[in-house]
Amino acid sequence: MAESNDWLSVGKIVAVQGLLGELRVNPASDFPERFTVPGPRWLRSRQGGEPSEIQLKKGRQLPGKSLFVVRFEGVDNRSAAETLVGMELLVPADDRPELAEGEFHLLDLVGLKARLTADGPAIGTVSDLISGGNDLLEITTSDGRKLLIPFVEAIVPEVKLKAGWLLLTPPPGLLEL
Template sequence: MNGDEDWLTVGKLVAAQGMQGELRINPSSDFPERFTLPGQRWLKERNGEPRPIELLTGRQLPGRSLYVVKFAGVNNRNAAEALVGQNLLVPSSDRPSLAEGEFHLLDLVGLEARLQAEGPAIGHVIDLTTAGNDLLEIELLAGRRVLVPFVEAIVPEVQLNQGWLRLTPPPGLLEL
């Protein structure tokens, strides 16, 4: 596995936790087992190559979206702090199966955004943000960027195979 398409980023190491080498992870995956079940994962620095690391334990912080994990060989705060900023990866072949109407959020990047199924594109999905709800960052054809909540009331139709999604934004959402 060499290319970025071979990997899924499932979280980012954001801070050391305590003195025993634990780390906080901001997840970009809706599958908690990626942070709680022991096993091999990979870390990647910006512009670096993925390297294996063994996840020993993990737990979600109560009332928060963050997870606290412990990796093999990371035994103190200094070692943990050296990993902050790196992405946690799994092989792209490790994608869980989804039910009807569910999507891997990363598959939405690059889709055309339309107001009508047969209508022209008004922009493209360029990124995703998690802030309570998942938000699609859409670059409109006019060059402005808007954040659109990825909820069924606003994004009622996603056609991955055809490369588009349909928006039904409330008044003013695309003008913000």
């Protein structure tokens, strides 16, 4: 049986699109080919458990939106599509595109220590990522508070994956929210 860390979540099925079995996916990946290139993908239900394989037939990005519309083999009508809403779209964890120097996968940020100075103590640890208009880092502080920090270069100017930390330069008041 595969462990949960054997899988990489690339999106969540959020709605049905039309009557012919198409589905809207909110991506958790910066690689559009995850939603447009046909081939095997896996679905995991909201309750968790073992993912099941499904074949992606085709996909496209909705113009002006971050959502993708996908079509899976065997899902040919709205009723069949509705049973998949809420499921997580997965690929094997080792199916990670190669990156250029200085780039990194967003999920690699989870577990990094957050610092306010390069040589200062950690104020917390990146505990989650929230995708939206701008990605947000959820940082859990040593006292258990959860901070939401916009993942933009002005606020997170340095990421040191190998050293295990990232630098925050938050505007006044952001850490007190």
